[in-house]
Amino acid sequence: MMPFDSQSEISDDALMVLFANGDADAASALAHRHTSRVLALAYRMLGDQAEAEDVAQEALMRLWKIASEWRQGEAKVSTWLYRVASNLCTDRLRKHSGKRRPADIDSVAEPADETPSVEKKMIGQDRADALQSALQTLPERQRQAVSLRFLQELSNPEVAGVMDISVDAVESLLARGKRGLATALEGRKTELGLEF
Amino acid sequence: MNEHEKHDAALNAMFTAAKAEDPVPSGDLMARIMADAAAVQTQAAVVSAPIPAPKSILHILSDAFGGWAGASTLAACVGLGLMVGFTSPETILSFVPGTTAEASEDAFGLYFDTDL
Helix, strand or coil: CCCCCCCCCCCHHHHHHHHHCCCHHHHHHHHHHHHHHHHHHHHHHHCCHHHHHHHHHHHHHHHHHHHHHCCCCCCCHHHHHHHHHHHHHHHHHHHHECCECCCCHHHCCCCCCCCHHHHHHHHHHHHHHHHHHHHHHCCHHHHHHHHHHHHCCCCHHHHHHHHCCCHHHHHHHHHHHHHHHHHHHHHHCCCCCCCC | CCHHHHHHHHHHHHHHHHHHCCCCCCHHHHHHHHHHHHHHHHHHHHHHCCCCCCCCHHHHHHHHCCHHHHHHHHHHHHHHHHHHHHHCCHHHHCCCCCCCHHHHHHHHHHHHCCCC
16 A cells, blocks of 8 residues: 655545554544644644644544545545644633633743744744733634634634534624734734834 | 626625635544544455354364364275275284284174074
């Protein structure tokens, strides 16, 4: 059997069939193709790397289990995984609600001052950290929509499909989410080299 | 650039920076995911394997005699033996020490009440 990799042109649907027929290479190809995106979404939603990894593993586990019943052409594997991962994140956030509050961007520790030679890299890291903290201040649905649209780069209809809402509702969530982010980042715009 | 466009540009810069820092799946995570996949595939293979039907008494008996081939051979031999015994017993009794064909015929006739 020829090995597959994430660059393979074999469709996800075909890989699902191969997986259901016991092909281990198909599992590897699917995992390499989708894990990083599912992990990134879970991290944006939860703000915790270990929990995000658990969600990614569980989402992929559900994919393996559904493989034998997968209906080709009905849903995209990526959309299906995003939906499962989103639901798993929502479950975790609800379990945690009351135990912890969304991070306050002002409470996030400032990174230590480093040498000028790494300044550019640090700005990028600072911005990424600041955005992650700002995301945690958004209501869950806005955070999910913003993450899917602007970080996972799904189209509005795709986001609507994952979240099972209308495109209009997605646009509304995105508009409010962006305003929320701008407000959360307002106090650090100079430090982050932003103009708004 | 108006205020709205400035906000969008600033947020886009933030999104770009965040995407560059996306978490990368660790080797441990990938190993766990692949182990899950292997476990699901193994379980599916076990479930889909054909389950042998329960054996009937005839099958059990035939197995005791070496399967259908053995049982058929045994039945053929028994049939052949009976046929030889009834049609020409002298060919059998002449091999038995202390018997003669006539005496054997009498004994056979008395025992089976036949008129040979």
